[in-house]
Amino acid sequence: MNRTDRGASVSLAELEKRYDRVNAVDGVSLDIHSGEFLTLLGPSGSGKTSTLMMIAGFETPTAGDIAIDGTSVVAMPPYRRNIGMVFQNYALFPHLTVEENIGFPLKQRGVPKAERARLVAEALELVHLPGYGERYPRQLSGGQQQRVAVARAVVFKPRLLLMDEPLGALDKQLRENLQLEMRRLHADLGITFIYVTHDQEEALTMSDRIAVMNDGKVAQVGSPEDLYDRPSDRFVAGFIGESNFLPAIVRGMEDDVVITECDGALIRAMCPGRPASGDRVTLTTRPERLRFADSAWNATTPQNRLSVTVTEAVFAGERCRYMLQATDGTSMVLKEPSSAAIRRRAIGERAEISWSVADTILV
Amino acid sequence: MSEIAQPSPIAVPLGAVRPLLRNWRRHVPLMLVAPLLIYMLVLYALPVLAMLLRSLNDPTWTLSHYTALFEDVVFAKTFWITFNTSVIVTLGCLILGYPVAMGLVRAKTMAPLILVVILLPFWTSVLVRSYAWMVLLGRHGLINEGLLALGMIDRPMRILNTSLATQIAMIHILLPYMILPIANALRQIDPSLLRAASGLGATPFMTFRQVILPLSMSGVAAGTLLTFVLALGFYITPAMVGGPRDITLSMLIAQEVDQLNWAYAATLSAVLLATALGILAAARHLPGVGNAFRMSMR
Numbered sequence: 001m002n003r004t005d006r007g008a009s010v011s012l013a014e015l016e017k018r019y020d021r022v023n024a025v026d027g028v029s030l031d032i033h034s035g036e037f038l039t040l041l042g043p044s045g046s047g048k049t050s051t052l053m054m055i056a057g058f059e060t061p062t063a064g065d066i067a068i069d070g071t072s073v074v075a076m077p078p079y080r081r082n083i084g085m086v087f088q089n090y091a092l093f094p095h096l097t098v099e100e101n102i103g104f105p106l107k108q109r110g111v112p113k114a115e116r117a118r119l120v121a122e123a124l125e126l127v128h129l130p131g132y133g134e135r136y137p138r139q140l141s142g143g144q145q146q147r148v149a150v151a152r153a154v155v156f157k158p159r160l161l162l163m164d165e166p167l168g169a170l171d172k173q174l175r176e177n178l179q180l181e182m183r184r185l186h187a188d189l190g191i192t193f194i195y196v197t198h199d200q201e202e203a204l205t206m207s208d209r210i211a212v213m214n215d216g217k218v219a220q221v222g223s224p225e226d227l228y229d230r231p232s233d234r235f236v237a238g239f240i241g242e243s244n245f246l247p248a249i250v251r252g253m254e255d256d257v258v259i260t261e262c263d264g265a266l267i268r269a270m271c272p273g274r275p276a277s278g279d280r281v282t283l284t285t286r287p288e289r290l291r292f293a294d295s296a297w298n299a300t301t302p303q304n305r306l307s308v309t310v311t312e313a314v315f316a317g318e319r320c321r322y323m324l325q326a327t328d329g330t331s332m333v334l335k336e337p338s339s340a341a342i343r344r345r346a347i348g349e350r351a352e353i354s355w356s357v358a359d360t361i362l363v
Numbered sequence: 364m365s366e367i368a369q370p371s372p373i374a375v376p377l378g379a380v381r382p383l384l385r386n387w388r389r390h391v392p393l394m395l396v397a398p399l400l401i402y403m404l405v406l407y408a409l410p411v412l413a414m415l416l417r418s419l420n421d422p423t424w425t426l427s428h429y430t431a432l433f434e435d436v437v438f439a440k441t442f443w444i445t446f447n448t449s450v451i452v453t454l455g456c457l458i459l460g461y462p463v464a465m466g467l468v469r470a471k472t473m474a475p476l477i478l479v480v481i482l483l484p485f486w487t488s489v490l491v492r493s494y495a496w497m498v499l500l501g502r503h504g505l506i507n508e509g510l511l512a513l514g515m516i517d518r519p520m521r522i523l524n525t526s527l528a529t530q531i532a533m534i535h536i537l538l539p540y541m542i543l544p545i546a547n548a549l550r551q552i553d554p555s556l557l558r559a560a561s562g563l564g565a566t567p568f569m570t571f572r573q574v575i576l577p578l579s580m581s582g583v584a585a586g587t588l589l590t591f592v593l594a595l596g597f598y599i600t601p602a603m604v605g606g607p608r609d610i611t612l613s614m615l616i617a618q619e620v621d622q623l624n625w626a627y628a629a630t631l632s633a634v635l636l637a638t639a640l641g642i643l644a645a646a647r648h649l650p651g652v653g654n655a656f657r658m659s660m661r
Contacts, residue, residue, distance in 0.1 A: 058558050078561040091559035095577045104573070108564035152563065 007035035007192035008069050008159035010055065015064035017050050017216075024050040026216030027064070037186050037193045041203040042213035043239070048196045049164055051213070055194065056162050057081050068160065079108070084153035084161040084191075088168050090145045092137040098124070098148050099133035105156040123151040126185070143174045150182075154189060163195045167202065179205055200240045204228065212236050228286075230270070234363045237284040244287060244332040245363075250279040258362055263328040267304045271362040281362050287321075287333040289359040293352035295342055302357040308332065310349045320344065324353065418633050421626035428630040437615070438631070445612040445635075448529060448601070449594035453541075455534040456590050457583065460541035464582070465575075467542065468549040485539045493603045496532040497523060500604060529605035533597055540593060541586040548582025549575070588646050592639045 010032040017025040025047040032038045040048040053059040055066055057078030065072055073081055092101050102123050106116045124130050127147035137145055146166060153161055163182075167175045183206055186193050197203055203210050204224040211221045212235075220232040231237035234245065248260035248267060258271040260281060269283050293305060311331070312323035315338065322334045322345060334353060336342065345351060418428050432438050467477045484492060499505045500523040507519040522528050552575065560570040598613035605611075610618075612635050619628035 056558075056562055058562070078558070079564050079566055081562075082564070083562065085559070085562040087555050087559060089553070089555055091553065091555040093556060093559075093574060093578075104560070104565070105563035107573075108566075108569055156564070 005034075006159065006190040007033075009034040010160065010192065010194065011065075011067040011070075012051070012055075013065040013067070015051065015054060015066065016062050017047070017054060017059060018062040023216050025054070025061070028213075028216070028218055030211055030218060030221065032192060032194060035190050035192055037183070037195065037206060037208045039195045039197060039203040039207040039210045040213055041197060041200060041210050041240075042219075043198055046213040047216035048198075048213045050216075052162055052164055052194060052196050055160075056083055056085050082156075082158050082160075084156070084158040086146075086149045086153045086161070086163040086166045088165040090137075090149040090166075092145055092148055092152070094137055096136075097133065098129070098135050098137065098140070101137065101148060102133075102152045102155050104152060109156060119155055123155040126154070126188070127151045127181075142170055143178065146170065146178065150185065154185075154191075158191065160192045160194070161189075163193065165197055166195075168197075168199075175202070182206060204240070210240075212239060214239075229359075230361060231284065231363060232272075234282060234284070237361070237363055242287050242333060243284045244290070246283040246285070246326075246330055246332070247328075248281055248283050250275045250277055250281055252277055257357060260362070263306060263326045263330065265304075265306050267306070267360060268302065268357040269304075269360040269362045270358060273362075275362065283360055284363050285355055285360050288319075288335040290332070290334040290353050290355045291336070292334070292345070293354040295336075303354045304357055304360055305352055305354045307350065307352055310345045310347055310351060313345055313347055315344070324351075414629050415633050415636075416629075417625050418629035421629070428626050432630065432634070441610050441612050441615045442634075444526075444609055445595060448526065448533070448597075448609075448611065449591050451530050452533045452537060452594045453587055453591045455530065456537050456541035457587060459534065460538050460586065461545055461583070463538075464542045464545035464549055464579075467546045481539050481542055484535065489536060489599050492536055493532060493600045496528065496535070496600075496604050500528050500531070523604055525606045526609045529601045529609060532600045532604050533594060536600060537590045537593060540589045544585040544589065545579060545582040548579040548585075552578045584646065588643065592642060595639055596635065 010030075012028050012030045012032075015025055015028040016023060024045075028047070028051055040051060042048045050059060054061050057073065057076065061074060066074055068081070068083075093104065096104065099117075099120050102120045103116045106119060111119070120133065121130070124133060127150055129144060129147050129151070132140070132144065132148075137148065140148065149166070166182075167178055170178065179202060182193075182195075195203075195206065204227075207224060209221060209223055210227055212219045212227065214235050220227060220236045222230075227236060227240050231240065231243070237243040237245070246262050246267070248262035248269075250258060251261050251266070252259045253274060254268070256271065257268050258275060258281075260267050260269060260283065262283065267283060275281060306326060308324040308326050310322055311325050314321045318338060320336045320338050320342075322336070324332045324334055326332065332353075419425070421428075463477070463481065467474060467481070470477055497504075501507070502519045502521070502523065504523070506522065507516075510516045511519065522531075556574055556578075557570055560574045561567075565573060596613055597611065598617065601609060601611045602614050602617075612631060616628050616631045616635070619625075619631065
């Protein structure tokens, strides 16, 4: 069986959820492919959890449609949708043992007892918790409870698994371990995962694709590389990773590269559209992609250059972090890998910085 | 800095007394409850004890009052009626109260209103409520007149002064004691558990049976216990609206006191008290009830 047979495809069309006068979800259209690991990423209040709750069936959309494998499920109660779900607080039944918790969805489906025991044991194996079946949830650590919740959500072999910030309550170390385990689980099961988080690093690490949400709308959908290297707007550039923003004025186009004037210098940037000459725009670039022009750095790609003054210098072990100020007052961050061979800059020092045109995006 | 922080103005001359002072502070909680404790001891516990002793030393030290109960037909019948009434009333409260508790917990804007409706009779005296039931259930009471007007009966039914009347009135009076502990238990169920159950394929009924009901058992146990023990000691209501032959233990006690039959009344009281305490003690070991006890302590 190939991967696509096992996962459901989900299609959201102009989905909307209105509470009183606020649109928590405001016209979300998104196609989630079969077997994909898609993350809904956004700050709190961006509508990501509301969207997930509508897919699960716990919330009813005020407009729009949700189709799973091509069939609209909007009118279907959650218990008929056959979707696995992992909650942020795990939502394990406190009066049932681990075994009974994992067996719960099988029991609802009328799976005979012997078969149930076999599937439960299999699921416990899958999440590395064999031998824990007799315990009660309160006797487990947070990480173990989380695994039980995952086992319970996949034991009935759903084609779609929804996860609402499942790692939010765990400490950093454990979270990183479980992130890898989730990825492995996704690869093993081959089913579609829809994952909600506000943690951009988590989203970048785990997802096939990320839908960045803001104010109830999808700001950008794409692979982690797409979003990081080619953010479509200022919100995405600022929310995922660290970004410098430079105000500039459009002076012309050269193929698909836009030429702008910024702080008296000509800066070239990548731009999908065709802005008109004279437009005021914002350019964005990542701090780790800036370099001091005089350091040992042989760039073969087209470069942008700008004169700056160092206003702050922090040594952070693996890298040095400099705050810079352009002559027009724009402040920028530059991250340089640390090396005993690279000269550290002093505060107040004037310097020339350069970076690749490909790493400059007009947003 | 540390000198300024010293909060003791009498520190120097009383240095030696200080440990005592500290001790004194530790006993403050006990001293705060002492007045009530003494009041209860002198005016309640001692008289109850003196009264109970009468079942053993009237006229001389003897167990004869208790042994006599085994052959006492009136006692056996009264005890059975009391017990039977309490069971029926408790079941009635449970069946009527559980859905109300669920409604109370689920209602959002209506919840305060429902709570007031439940508690309103709670704040009215039992005597007044029993009189009200006499008016409602009487031969020319609201219920009979209503049913007559609707043409559902030809002549007034006899409801007042039957055991049914006792049961109806007692259920009404005791309902809050059942509803509130159950509502409390239901309120503590994490709503995400209900979502989880539904998402995992449980229909609303299965969610109720497998999640809500078991998780509310502590409240059910507490409410049942409270209602049952209170029902055992009911006096005014059965005396006012009950049937002439439906004599409960507390009515029998009152009757014996009227006839100055102190030793017999004391013996019956001891039996009633022992029954209530026995039930509470036995129920404490049920898992759900143990939880309820601990929860009410918090």
